[in-house]
Amino acid sequence: MARELLGKVLVRDSGKLRLTARIVEVEAYLGENDPAAHAAAGNTARTSILFGPPGYAYVYFIYGKHYCLNVSCEHEGKAGSVLFRALEPLLGIEEMALARDIAVHGPRDLIRLTSGPGRLAEAFGITRARDNGCDLTSASSALWIARDGFRAKGFQITPRIGISKAADQPLRYALKGNAFVSGKRPSR
C-alpha cells in the first residue's frame, strides 16, 4: 500500500475550494503486532478506524499541537495503516500558505508547506473532528486520494522516522530525489 500511494494525489474539496498535492513520502505501520503502531494499544475509541475496512482516514493528535493523517489498510479487524509524511504542493498553494500562516516567496518556503506529517495536515486543514473516518477512496469525499498520469522515476525505502520502538525496520517509502521528502537529505 505504501508503495502504491507514492505518486498519487491527495485532494481536499471544501465548497468551491480545491487543494491538491502529490504524495512523496509515507510510512507503513503494521497493526497490532507492530510496537510502533497506535494499533498496538488495541481497538480503542482513538484507534477504531484502524480496525475497520481499508481506505478510511485515521487522524490523530500529537504533541499537543499537530494532527497527522493515515489511511487504513487491510481487511476489517486487521489494523495496518500508512502514515502520510510529505506532499508536493500542486494546486492551491496560496491557500496552503494561509493555513500554515507562512509567507511563500521561493522554493525554500514551499517546502515548509507540506514537508512533514504535521505540516501537511495543517496545510490541508486536516483535524480529527473534521476528517477522522473519511472515505479516502471516494471522489465525493471532502478528502480523497486521486490518480493522475504521474509515473514515479523510482523510490527508496529507509527506516521510519521519529519513533522509539521498532525504529530499525525499513518501512519508510519516498520518491527518489524528491525535494519535499522530510527529514535529513540523503547524501545522494
Added chain:
DNA sequence: ATATCGATTATCT
C-alpha cells in the same frame, strides 16, 4: 483523579 508521554515542529545556539 492524576501522572506520563508521544508516528512533531519551531526556534533557539
Added chain:
DNA sequence: GATAATCGATATG
C-alpha cells in the same frame, strides 16, 4: 544539535 511547547489518550491508583 538541543529543547520548549502543549494536550488528549492511556495507564495507574
